[in-house]
Amino acid sequence: MAPLTSHHLLPPFAEGIKTAPLVSVSLAKLESGDKEASDAFFRACRELGFFYLDMLGSELGEKIVSEAEQLNAFQKEFFKMPYEVKDKYGRPHLDPFYAYRYNDLDVKDENGVTVRAESYNLRKDDIRGLCERLACPPMILENQELFNNYVVHCRAAIDCLLEHLNTHLELPAGTLANLHRINERSGDHVRLVQAPPSTFNEARAQRSITVLFNWLGGLQIRVPDTIEWVYVRPIPGSCVVNLGDAMVKFTAGLLRSNIHRVVPPVGEQASEARNSLVFFSRPEDAVVLKRLKGGLIDAQPVEENGEAPMTAHEWIMAKGTGQLPGVYTKKGFEWRENDERLKNAPALLTGMPKVVASSA
């Protein structure tokens, strides 16, 4: 039988580098309500906010692994498209966040063209038909079923995690599930990522729970209470789950979101382009990011920081775009008419959402 994963086709993860001692939690065991697995999971969420979720032995988990492999093969083809084609679907003219994005690197290819680290954020609401669909490359539309299955399955696994968290936090039944309903508008999205061999840094963004598939090393987490960075070794058949800042806010700091970053893979892997596949789950757009009431959270100290609470949607745009170059209205995000970045945007495709183009 063909192996489910493709890690063995790539150079091996470097030996002799310091790796993060992430706990491995079995999805199959969580699904069956295994107490020991559930306790280990909750401990990992409190202590590190990072763990491996072993997908093998779970019907759902193995579907996710197989779809992640298919999406990885897909993204390698996707990023081969010429820059100017991908730019049509880029930010800022398409969307400030759910679009093709890139950073120019200090490297030129054989034709003297500056090489990019690239990503593409595809929102769950587009995939699920919950909003008017943003223009996107035909290749993505042709793989609609795969993207939809991936979203549905990742969400099912995340719902299982939320259920266990809800129980451990002693919250009223369904509290966390009700903040993350798949068919309500939210910032959930699939992110395709590709970095050529080079120096690459990914800033941390805001979320509830992230399901991450890696094929090469390069992901690092910071050891709590130190300044030391350690590598996360990709494990075939497991994804890396990490809790986001929204869970920290909801639980008044009871759960942990750990700082992480991406650096170029080392050793034999250093000469490879690095792809990763991330599913970001976020609270529904309308959810206000503040501490929840009930259970263990009520025993957490109260901290007044004077910040006005934001909704999940406001938060995404503020964080995801760096500096918010527009305003939020009832209609959603609107650009400031004189935003400099609109000047150089490629011609708008028909069918794209209307943005206010700069006339200056």
Ligand SMILES: O=C(O)CCC(=O)C(=O)O
């Ligand atoms: O590429 C990775 O391994 C991690 C990506 C990540 O953390 C992110 O996109 O936020």
Ligand SMILES: [Fe+2]
């Ligand atoms: Fe991240």
